[in-house]
Amino acid sequence: MATTDIQCVVDAKALLGEGTCWDADAQCLWWLDIHAKSIQCYVPKTGETQIFKTPQRPGCLAVRQRGGLVLAMGDGFHFFDPPNGSFQPIIAVESEAPEIRMNDGKTDRQGRFWSGGVFEAEGQAPRAIASLHCLRVDLSCNKVAEGITCSNGLAWSPDSRTLYLTDSATPYIWAWDFDPATAEIDRRRVFIDLSSQEAIGDGATVDADGCYWLTLPFKGMVQRYDPDGKLMRTIELPVDIPTCCEFGGEALDTLYVTTATLGRSSLANQPWAGGLLAIDVGTRGLAAIPFVG
DSSP: OOTTOEEEEEOOOOSSEEEEEEETTTTEEEEEETTTTEEEEEETTTTEEEEEEOSSOEEEEEEBTTSSEEEEETTEEEEEETTTTEEEEEEESSTTOTTEEEEEEEEOTTSOEEEEEEEOOTTSOOOSOEEEEEEOTTSOEEEEEEEESBEEEEEEOTTSOEEEEEETTSSEEEEEEEETTTTEEEEEEEEEEOGGGTOOOOOEEEBTTSOEEEEETTTTEEEEEOTTSOEEEEEEOSSSOEEEEEEESTTSOEEEEEEOOTTOSOOTTOTTTTSEEEEOOSSOBOOOOOBOO
């Protein structure tokens, strides 16, 4: 593919695609359709996709070192065994807040699994009552940050010294100092301010150069920022709601981007809406670390 050449590799018509995770061992991309309650597995070599139904709305997933997947879903964390389709609850972390659903997340570079919540209550004004949770390798869990409305954009710098997170109810992407040994965070500051673009951020990833790739839903763009938060590049997409992104492929040089239809009836001007896009952006990502627990 030429630089920034864009392909739709799975015409999924997803209601809300999210949760990209590249499995380097199996050479496949796992991703979600949250509103359809499904997990999808795309194999680039064959072009095949396998779909698994979930009992609740899933938010994010990661490959598990011991086999299968770890999943944030509903109000907590679960294991999933694709061969037999079984789910095993691990721990509920938002059980006392029925308005909160587990949302975006991934593993850090030490093999812990993270997910933040989203306020989702029909007819109610959004409230910043969700939190960011860390599932440790011993399957204990702790609350790392509070006061979130819609957790997204979770990522770490290559040296694991900085954690990034966006609250999609705001135009801000935040950064914290991160201690990779303890998973403690400190010194929150604004990393990116999207106010001038009248935009919000959604899913994100970090490449091998330490640059932050961010999807901008409703703007139809993916943007790349340097480690100081300076905009380096904008890629216009043929769909208006990109939702999440991750590098994959044998050389980790393809940026996969999930998108959404959100149940709209007319998408004649963007037939790839809800599809899984693959983009050659001319740079490489970092291998995802399996959940060690």
